[in-house]
Amino acid sequence: MTVNIKRLNASQADFDSQLATLLAWDDSVDHQVNESVRHILHEVKTRGDKAVLEFTEKFDRLNVASVAELEMSQARLRQALKTIPEDQRVALQQAADRVRDYHERQDQKSWQYQDEDGTVLGQKVTPLDRAGLYVPGGKAAYPSSVLMNAIPAKVAGVAEVIMVVPTPDGVVNDLVLAAAAIAGVDRVFTVGGAQAVGALAYGTETIPAVDKIVGPGNIYVATAKREVFGTVGIDMIAGPSEILVICDGKTDPDWIAMDLFSQAEHDEQAQSILISPDADFLNAVETSINKLLPTMERADIIRTSMTDRAALIHVADLSEAAKVSNRIAPEHLELSVENPEALLEEIRHAGAIFMGRYTAEALGDYCAGPNHVLPTSGTARFSSPLGVYDFQKRSSIIGFSAKGADRMGRVASVLARGEGLTAHARSAEYRIKND
């Protein structure tokens, strides 16, 4: 059964609207999910631990007497680290080291300077006190996600990283716990869903309130995060994952087909797009796709994703490919070309850019160093990968000297009176010298 992949050509008159249709993604909210989430959040906010216990019994079938029993000890995390196979332990550790090394370069420092009046201006950078990390249970339980979310928080200096992870029917994922041990997660509660988000946002008798909640989750988790935004900070609400590969036609078509698969295997809504100025190469990759697909473990998911959402786009040259890419603002962008540095100059928006034929996107998912939490659905136009900066905040520092307060007080006075705010004006005028 051949996969039919959409073909687009940038020279066609209706290319823009075809591209818009390809990228369209329905993120409309589900009314029933909304209602259910609001109810759960309200219960957790007002009844704390009791509500958390009830929802955990209802949704995860865990019957315990107290939320304290849902906390996992550091000893249990260390035990998981010992239990997992040697090669996985080593690989997790190597990945964590590279991720930490990269993120340490994102650390921001406080700064200040003095102007000619002796007035001090600056910015004080401080970590969040406490961060919450949501980790999905079940089949989407990814240890790499624990590393990518927890390590930047710890590098930022967050004193307490609190992880929540559902364990339906008590099923625990030792790889996830091992990753938590390696990443330095401080506390772990086996609670999930909107009730976990509520507990982290409002705090309960046992689970402390955090300042920001990060990490992926299903529609209930995403809706709950959107709902508590403002009470706490949140990371992005992620759409389906996407990859855009720009290839000059000189990379092994099997490699490119597999790179597209690596995105498509995430879920049926994932999107894989290939752009090339070489029409024969597009055909060759399609042949590779059909050859390799039957050999894939997750062939059904890949087939649906490729049929519904993939595309092969023919362009006149690499410059046009860059233009199309900038319209898409992809989450992952592979520049599988001879001279990726030259093409990089033309790229304005992308979550992460994978340079050259050797840089498989999958390397970035696990162990390259940069974060794998990236802006989806075109939001790379205005947002950034998860980073240390997401776990720090800034305070402006203003310290006027008597001379500076005299000089700038006069400016403030004029502007405040221009805006009709005379208390502002008089407050500044008190600090003006009477000569």
Added chain:
Amino acid sequence: MTVNIKRLNASQADFDSQLATLLAWDDSVDHQVNESVRHILHEVKTRGDKAVLEFTEKFDRLNVASVAELEMSQARLRQALKTIPEDQRVALQQAADRVRDYHERQDQKSWQYQDEDGTVLGQKVTPLDRAGLYVPGGKAAYPSSVLMNAIPAKVAGVAEVIMVVPTPDGVVNDLVLAAAAIAGVDRVFTVGGAQAVGALAYGTETIPAVDKIVGPGNIYVATAKREVFGTVGIDMIAGPSEILVICDGKTDPDWIAMDLFSQAEHDEQAQSILISPDADFLNAVETSINKLLPTMERADIIRTSMTDRAALIHVADLSEAAKVSNRIAPEHLELSVENPEALLEEIRHAGAIFMGRYTAEALGDYCAGPNHVLPTSGTARFSSPLGVYDFQKRSSIIGFSAKGADRMGRVASVLARGEGLTAHARSAEYRIKND
């Protein structure tokens, strides 16, 4: 008529709950506003210019034939700059220069490094293509707000800053237009409300879509911004403005009273809090408040704000004051003490910190240099002043050498197989050398 200001004492057993009550702020959404905003956004999204014209006629009573007629020329902005009084023009220019100078220090640079395998890792920093700036019309039309929102965008390198400002009945504020001229705003449309937010988010035939919308607005504007978040970026949804003053009791009580007024005069919901270890000083400030209030132009607003939301808090010492301040995470924090540097060490959360007796908060609103768009309602726990960083985004750069792809491909392969994602594994394995 004496103002009755709440008194709290940090040594009281129920201080925590009293403080929580004082800070409580109802930001629940208004269902009717929501419905109305959704309707307006849908119309603008689907009918573009036509809908913008209809809503502008309906809400602002402007009857024009095309949206092009609602655009204000650069010549008109320059004319406004010539029209306003000399002292205001000079003050605006001085404020803009200081704001620009401060924000230039926030500019972030791209960086990259090579590891021992010759693999390149880094981060590319790029400006947003286009930013939208909402400026309220009517009494809350503040030229300082134009400077504070537009200058960081231009410093960041945003190519096009598009301002929208309602002009009900055609009433134009020349100070606002002059500020736009000074700040380098590229285009101005006299459109307001949810219809302006919709036009900036989705684009119309005449108004181009932007990547991020910033700037203050009423409940309709705030609701519309929340609604289009995801399609475009937005700045914070601001709550009422607040000031927290920590004073050792040695500052002139009239100065402190006026500093509290400068926040209270914004609107009835604004919050002004004074903390001091000196009970006599709290009494002295209350005396100053009652003495000065009758002399204030905006006495009615100040009286309501002070009665409903202000507080004088007595603490044991300055360290306890810092602890209370960290619980509040204030938007504006004045350290009106002998040694503000020492106290600063203990401050963990605040939008902007005003150091010493000479640094009136009002100076920061206009011309100190740092931004006056600050996190409100305790969100300084996890967010920052508006800055150049809000108009830039980052892309991760990953360029593996053949050697690096070989070494790290093995790590990725183990981890991907551990997660059951075999397309990821095989994509990495293609780049491993066959020895």
